[in-house]
Amino acid sequence: MSNQPIRHQSYRILICAALLIAAALLPPAIHGEEMNTAPSPLLPLLVGARHADTPTSIAQRFLNDAAMGWMIVEYNGREAFSGGESVLVPTAPFRPGGLTPDGYQTVPVLAYSDIGDSTEQVSRSAFYDQMRWLKTQGFVTITPDQLTEFMKFSGQLPNRSVLITFDTASQSVYATGIPILKELGFSATVFLSTDGVGRRNAMTWNQIRQSHKDGFTIGCRGRSGRSLTRRTSGQTFEAHFKSVASELRLARQAIKTQVDDPCLFLAYPHGDTNDLVSAMAAKLGFAAAFIRRAGDNPFFADRYGIHRTPIDNRINAEQFATVLTTRIPADLN
Amino acid sequence: MRRLYPVVAIIATVILCGCAGTMNSVSALLSGGPWWTAAQAGNLSERARSLEARGELPMALDHWRLVGRIAVDPAAAVREISRLESKIAEAVHAHHQNGMVELKNNQPAAARNHFLAALRLDPTFRPALIQINARFSPFPLAVHLSAPGDQPVTVAKAVFGDEEKAFLVAWFNDLPVDQALKPGTLLILPKLEKRPTKKVRKKKPLNQLAQSNRLLAENDLDGALALAVQANPNDPEVQVLIHTIHLQQATAQIVSGLLEAARSSLAMVPDGFTGKDAAEEALQAALQRRQTALVLANARDYFDKGEYQQSLARLERLLEETPDSMDARDLATEARYRLALDHFDHKRFLEARKVLEKADEGHQASMTLNETVRTRLASLAQIHYRNGVKHFINEDLKSAIDEWETALAYDPNHDNARENIDNARRLMQKIETLP
Numbered sequence: 001m002s003n004q005p006i007r008h009q010s011y012r013i014l015i016c017a018a019l020l021i022a023a024a025l026l027p028p029a030i031h032g033e034e035m036n037t038a039p040s041p042l043l044p045l046l047v048g049a050r051h052a053d054t055p056t057s058i059a060q061r062f063l064n065d066a067a068m069g070w071m072i073v074e075y076n077g078r079e080a081f082s083g084g085e086s087v088l089v090p091t092a093p094f095r096p097g098g099l100t101p102d103g104y105q106t107v108p109v110l111a112y113s114d115i116g117d118s119t120e121q122v123s124r125s126a127f128y129d130q131m132r133w134l135k136t137q138g139f140v141t142i143t144p145d146q147l148t149e150f151m152k153f154s155g156q157l158p159n160r161s162v163l164i165t166f167d168t169a170s171q172s173v174y175a176t177g178i179p180i181l182k183e184l185g186f187s188a189t190v191f192l193s194t195d196g197v198g199r200r201n202a203m204t205w206n207q208i209r210q211s212h213k214d215g216f217t218i219g220c221r222g223r224s225g226r227s228l229t230r231r232t233s234g235q236t237f238e239a240h241f242k243s244v245a246s247e248l249r250l251a252r253q254a255i256k257t258q259v260d261d262p263c264l265f266l267a268y269p270h271g272d273t274n275d276l277v278s279a280m281a282a283k284l285g286f287a288a289a290f291i292r293r294a295g296d297n298p299f300f301a302d303r304y305g306i307h308r309t310p311i312d313n314r315i316n317a318e319q320f321a322t323v324l325t326t327r328i329p330a331d332l333n
Numbered sequence: 334m335r336r337l338y339p340v341v342a343i344i345a346t347v348i349l350c351g352c353a354g355t356m357n358s359v360s361a362l363l364s365g366g367p368w369w370t371a372a373q374a375g376n377l378s379e380r381a382r383s384l385e386a387r388g389e390l391p392m393a394l395d396h397w398r399l400v401g402r403i404a405v406d407p408a409a410a411v412r413e414i415s416r417l418e419s420k421i422a423e424a425v426h427a428h429h430q431n432g433m434v435e436l437k438n439n440q441p442a443a444a445r446n447h448f449l450a451a452l453r454l455d456p457t458f459r460p461a462l463i464q465i466n467a468r469f470s471p472f473p474l475a476v477h478l479s480a481p482g483d484q485p486v487t488v489a490k491a492v493f494g495d496e497e498k499a500f501l502v503a504w505f506n507d508l509p510v511d512q513a514l515k516p517g518t519l520l521i522l523p524k525l526e527k528r529p530t531k532k533v534r535k536k537k538p539l540n541q542l543a544q545s546n547r548l549l550a551e552n553d554l555d556g557a558l559a560l561a562v563q564a565n566p567n568d569p570e571v572q573v574l575i576h577t578i579h580l581q582q583a584t585a586q587i588v589s590g591l592l593e594a595a596r597s598s599l600a601m602v603p604d605g606f607t608g609k610d611a612a613e614e615a616l617q618a619a620l621q622r623r624q625t626a627l628v629l630a631n632a633r634d635y636f637d638k639g640e641y642q643q644s645l646a647r648l649e650r651l652l653e654e655t656p657d658s659m660d661a662r663d664l665a666t667e668a669r670y671r672l673a674l675d676h677f678d679h680k681r682f683l684e685a686r687k688v689l690e691k692a693d694e695g696h697q698a699s700m701t702l703n704e705t706v707r708t709r710l711a712s713l714a715q716i717h718y719r720n721g722v723k724h725f726i727n728e729d730l731k732s733a734i735d736e737w738e739t740a741l742a743y744d745p746n747h748d749n750a751r752e753n754i755d756n757a758r759r760l761m762q763k764i765e766t767l768p
Binding site: 043044046048075084086088094095096097099100101104153194195197223224225226232233234235237238239240241242243245246247250251253254256257258275276278279280281282283300301302303304305330331332333 | 369370373376377387388389391392395396398399402403445446449450452453456462465466469470471472473474497498500501504505521522523524525544547548551552553554555556559560585586588589590591
């Protein structure tokens, strides 16, 4: 009889302890987070992979963005993780500018004139094969926004990044090119001359708006698409300057009005620019501008003269592969 | 009974854990908890050493910093952090110095690689980034500080070697070309090679009309207009050309949303000129679209503030004018539903029913609410009907009629109420006509 109160007391303590343990475990359960996340925004998070985790699922869980899985792959140097294995999740760019001990990153930018069978165009089958090849080689399509951040040395891109661009908003691009890209999970940038929209064989503004909604960037190629560097005989320097300014300003304004998003990227018509036209592009608010000439695009390249490699029916599969250089060797040790 | 306490405690814990999904956290705790974390210190140290061996010093440093946080004894990590920080700082400094030396030796590629190496080791090292940006990363704009007495003309002469480029100074800085500049004004200028440009001989072109036509064909409307207005204004061909240019300008301005400018351009084109009517139509359509967008934005503002009545009133007016506006229709459907719901929540069932009379049959929530409102009104009608009967039995015919009329208002299909009203009125008439 005398032991009874002590025993009851023990039971009560036991119950309280059990409830306390359960309560202590509640917060992490509610947040669905691991318990060992590092609070610093600069250091990577040290986490344990769960069964059947992938870089994408880990990125979704800890960075709230599945598309950042590539950062986990590149930081850890591996593409798969088994349950319980330690994984480091970078929370900030860890290699701005793509600088490594053995070189630096360059971003290939592909310039397609149109989808079709003429020499300057690329056929549907060749385009499909090229995109499939990019997919199988692990390339990731980026937007001009991402490229601009990279070139400002404030962003990092996947090692195998590529920017795909079209120099026309044609019906072939809309009906053939864009569906192929969407099927493969790719995006692209369409540079258009605003006067051509809605004309025969060209996309309508509705189609352009739809493409923009689907994640395609709409860039500008002037209002009429005429060369900005060529001065007509008899035209004064000042008259030419004013006509170029009007050409760019009206085109930019038209895209902003129709797409309801600022137009930040310019592909110089005919692929040409000069010091003055580049300066005008910068002054008018374009964040970057593209020429049509093969070349490297490291982070320190000219943002108003970004190289684009023209791809057409004359390029075979082997040549296409050589265009896709993503690393320039250099001793940066 | 008390013997069952431990069992109750275990069951309660399991239920609590299960309800909150904590079992998952228990497994997470075992596979990722403090014990697991501490056990990773060795693994991370090994990775840090491997990274350092491959030259990835910043990543190695991050690894050691992590080890310092999780290791039971962080002393070794602290030593490694200190060592690596010094090693990185020395290497960054050396690369910067070597880069400057290579620049002096006129070896830009080698210099660039040294600056890049410094940035790789320390991305926040500004001196290297400044060198890269200034020497290897071209940017088309430069800055210039104005001197006392400067004007765009003097700046153009000093910077471009050509005072006729004063308009460039003005354009790039949004200034009038003849504005006197305060000393020390920061000007943005294009980077152009300083060379006197070849003067374009200002002789009149032999055939301005042909030149202008050629520019028009190239879609250079401003250039074409500038030439056309210099040609003989009495020449009918010149007049047609000028009208065509104005018309094309108007069309481009409409697409760009510059509707006032388009209106001005169209005003320069005489009535009856081929294409003017179509451009006028396009302008009117664009004006209508802009007006629609404004009203829609206004209605959306009211909607967002919860003022559904105001929002709906604007949308209904808008839909009378532009019945095809899908955005307006969708927002009106939503506003109507929210307004009806608000009436319903405040027991204004008649108002709710009135609003829902125009509800879109495809809007499921509206249809469900409509059904609920009608059911509620029918039950209220029945209450008033019964009240009317009570009054009738008590020979208070006027109150009975009032109640039945209320019942009829709530439920227009309440035939008994309608019939009773008629009977009661007849009865009242008879009573009034009795001698």
